[in-house]
Amino acid sequence: MNTATESAKALWDKSFEEQIIRQAYNTAPVEAVIRNISYYLRDRYSAAEVKQLHFLEMGCGACPNLIWLAQRGMRVSGIDISPTALHLGRQNLEEAGYNARIGKLIEGSVTDVPFEDESFDGIIEACVFQHLSKTDRLSAFSEVKRLLRPGGVFVGYMLDIGHSIFQTKGTEQLADDPGTLYLTDGSSNLHLTNIGLSHFYSKQEFFDLLEGFAVIDPCLTTYYLPQDEAAKRGYKEYLQSMWTIYAIK
Numbered sequence: 001m002n003t004a005t006e007s008a009k010a011l012w013d014k015s016f017e018e019q020i021i022r023q024a025y026n027t028a029p030v031e032a033v034i035r036n037i038s039y040y041l042r043d044r045y046s047a048a049e050v051k052q053l054h055f056l057e058m059g060c061g062a063c064p065n066l067i068w069l070a071q072r073g074m075r076v077s078g079i080d081i082s083p084t085a086l087h088l089g090r091q092n093l094e095e096a097g098y099n100a101r102i103g104k105l106i107e108g109s110v111t112d113v114p115f116e117d118e119s120f121d122g123i124i125e126a127c128v129f130q131h132l133s134k135t136d137r138l139s140a141f142s143e144v145k146r147l148l149r150p151g152g153v154f155v156g157y158m159l160d161i162g163h164s165i166f167q168t169k170g171t172e173q174l175a176d177d178p179g180t181l182y183l184t185d186g187s188s189n190l191h192l193t194n195i196g197l198s199h200f201y202s203k204q205e206f207f208d209l210l211e212g213f214a215v216i217d218p219c220l221t222t223y224y225l226p227q228d229e230a231a232k233r234g235y236k237e238y239l240q241s242m243w244t245i246y247a248i249k
């Protein structure tokens with residue numbers, strides 16, 4: 001593990017310890033991700049065929065997305081850098097009754113996923129690839145390409161360059177990695193504003209990173225947080241702006 005990966009592990013582990021104490025971790029699947037997967041499955045597979053599929057989540061956290069997939073009957077695997085998150089995720093999958101559907105839950109980095117080429121029918125990620133350095137982003141997307149079988153689906157959910165945090169702090173973007181900010185406001189590890197490295201993607205980046213895929217369809221969702229919520233985060237106005245990437249290899 002390199003130094004950047006070691007510090008990401010420490011940061012996320014600390015964050016999950018706090019999330020567990022405050023019962024603040026994500027228990028709901030990410031709607032944009034599962035809706036895309038739902039349409040993909042409905043177009044191509046019967047309910048019986050879905051049970052033969054194997055999906056991977058890269059950065060699975062507390063596993064709400066994997067639980068949703070397991071509910072459909074498929075085999076699920078996950079990789080996460082935080083042992084605390086992974087322990088919680090396994091516990092949540094087991095408590096939901098899906099022990100038998102767990103393939104592997106691996107402690108490790110999305111930049112180097114220990115599975116054979118073309119192991120998966122589908123791969124998802126939500127709010128993980130947005131916290132990777134440039135080198136690690138390239139590695140993570142190249143792992144997506146390697147691990148998916150032809151015709152398999154990738155759905156990702158990432159920060160957009162139009163997000164108000166980037167719009168406010170864009171002048172601080174890293175000189176050698178445009179679109180990337182280092183966010184530290186000293187608040188809690190639960191806040192985006194204190195999460196460290198955050199990359200805000202432009203649409204073109206997905207076409208570059210997923211070059212060779214048969215379908216690459218980035219969809220932008222934007223909305224303003226209610227003013228009291230924005231104020232709590234120290235902003236007059238807070239525009240949430242996120243990409244949902246739907247891609248078929």
Ligand SMILES: C[S@@+](CC[C@H](N)C(=O)[O-])C[C@H]1O[C@@H](n2cnc3c(N)ncnc32)[C@H](O)[C@@H]1O
Binds near residue numbers: 026079126127131
């Ligand atoms: C914002 S949480 C999202 C968790 C989950 N995807 C969800 O939707 O609930 C980000 C997750 O990515 C994990 N993570 C961050 N960097 C990682 C890396 N390089 N490799 C693997 N996991 C990573 C963190 O430990 C954390 O569980």
